[in-house]
Amino acid sequence: MACSSCSTGKDGQPRGCKNNGTCGTDGCNKLTVFDWLSNMSLPNGQKPFDCVEVRFKNSRKEFFRNEENLPLSIGDVVATQAKSGHDVGVVTLTGELVRVQMKRKKTAPDDKTLPKIYRKATQRDIDIWQKCRDREEEIKKRSREIAIALKLEMKLSDVEFQGDGSKATFYYTAEDRVDFRQLIKDMAKAFQIRIEMRQIGYRQEAQRLGGIGSCGRELCCSTWLHDFRSVSTASARYQQLALNPQKLAGQCGKLKCCLNYELDVYLEALKDFPPQDSKLMTKKGLAFCQKADIFKETLWFSYKDEPANWHPLTKQQVLEILELNKKNEKAPTLEEYAEENTVSVEKTAYESVVAEDSLTRFDKPKRNNKRRNKKRRNNKSKAKPNAK
Template sequence: MGCSSCSTGKDGQPRGCKNNGTCGTDGCNKLTVFDWLSNMSLPNGEKPFDCVEVRFKNSRKEFFRNTENLTLSIGDIVATQASSGHDVGMVTLTGELVKVQMKRKKVDYKDKDLPKIHRKATQNDIDKWQKCRDREEEIKKRAREIAIILKLQMKISDVEFQGDGSKATFYYTAEDRVDFRQLIKDMAKAFGIRIEMRQIGYRQEAQRLGGIGSCGRELCCSTWLTDFRSVSTSAARYQQLSLNPQKLAGQCGKLKCCLNYELDMYLEALKDFPSQDTKLFTEKGLAFCQKTDIFKGMLWFSYKEDPSNWHTLTKEQVQEILEKNKKKEKVASLEEYTVDNFVKEEKVFENVVGQDSLTRFDKPKRPRNRNRKRNKAKSNSGKNNNNNSGNNANPQKKRGRRNNNQKRQQKNG
């Protein structure tokens, strides 16, 4: 989605808003909520909801009460109440849908202690806010250098300034507890601002920084995913994925969130599916399950004495054999069932979409070998004709040479 501040420049190159996803028109925001109630009018006598959702750097969103009854719309930059001073953010949602979002995030909209919106941001507020945003990368680099000097086992991933520039929040990740008291003192002396350290998880770090996943798209956590559910390796086992940590892990180093997307469908399909620990008792011997295919409804079994030879059975056939085994009846062999399953699949290729060949406009290539043979034959015939013509052109000269040679031999003799 584009916006007016993300249009192309004079040379045709993309200009970019340089706001890290916080455009002025809210056109390319990440984690943006679509206000589907914006076109609906309120009933008579009903007052509009007095709370709005304000978004700050990256994915941080908070709810504020509009006590001044300001006419706010999505994309307005406002000055909000903070613990000390004021902060500057952008309105991302207004109206009745804010109440729904507050209920969803378990925020009491009747709470009188909700922070308030002071005013719409003036040009002076916006200029100061932009200057603070421009300093963030430089300060983050300097803070990392101080942490390395102090030999602290932590990684400072992001810095967020308050709107008035009086305070900076440093987000960091660490595996163990870190004593950063000396770090705060050194940074306060170096930067001359109040420092707040906030530890986040590796998934929250990836959400704040963003990036491109192995699927080629932007990370789900930085675009639309708002809650992080626990992901376990059992989700990969149910989906029959190889337990390769390099393929299953995302940019945060944890298991990918997308492993949970199709897990419910797999669990529903596995309800009436025999487990992989199923054993079949036959007169030929005991058979173990080697492989399952949920989509085709097929299972592969092999005898204990011959594990390399697999036999294909359908889900219904396995359930039929299990019912007989419960009645203490044995099947003769698995080969009786595998013969029925062996059906040759005829491959039928149809041009359903109506796509044409990519080489339909190319000129037909002429056979080059025939042309080469013809050229060789012509050149050889030309040489032979020249030689023959040269030999038969002056027979009298040849005779004169022979006579002269004979006379020379007679004189010498």
């Protein structure tokens, strides 16, 4: 989706709103919630919910109470209450869905300490807010230089100005605790504003900065993912992925959040699956599991003396052999089980009528040039006597 300012400009070139996810119509915003109750009217006698959700820079969202009963809709720019002064944000959700969001984020809807909305932002408020936004990149660069000069082991990732320009919040990441008292003094002296330092995790940093993942799409955390579940290497082991940190790590340096997306399906499939470290006692000798395909329900076993020869067995066959081993009975050889599987596959094999194995089946047949040249010579020989 895109906002109304992202329409096509001159010569067919895209114009773009150049707001990086903060456009006024809320079409290009990150983590936008679809208001599926917007076209439904309230029952008789019920008042609309007096809280709204307001989004600030990047993905920061907060709830505010609309005590003045202002007619607000999604995309309106409003001036909100702050600890000192006021802030400017964009309304992202109104109505009963705000109550649902507050319950999900464990915020009491009847909390009297919620900040309130002052008014709809005037043009003067928007101009000041835009000027502050334009200064953020310059201030971020200068603040990094100050931090490097002080030899602080921290990374300043983003800067967010308050709507009235009186305060700036610096987001940083660090491995250990950082003493940034001198940094705050130097930055307050250089920028002439109040400074607030806020430490965030590496996942939150990637969420604020955004980017393209290895899948070719935008990062999940910067588009729709709002809660971060812990990801462990066990998720990769259950899905039989190679424990390669370079492939399993995302742009934040942590394990990718998408490792949890299909984990429940794998855990469900592994409930009645034989363990991969199981050993089979057969008449030919001891066999070890070399490979397993969870969804095809196939396991490959090899003898201890012949590790290079793998024999495919189904999940049911392996469970049967394990039951026999529990009774101190040896199962037949793996070759017998593998032959049963190959016979069943041959019976169900599908032979195509149009010869699918032929690579030239769609090529045009070649014409016989000899026959065509012979016809031309015969026509010429018949035409010579008539010419005389």
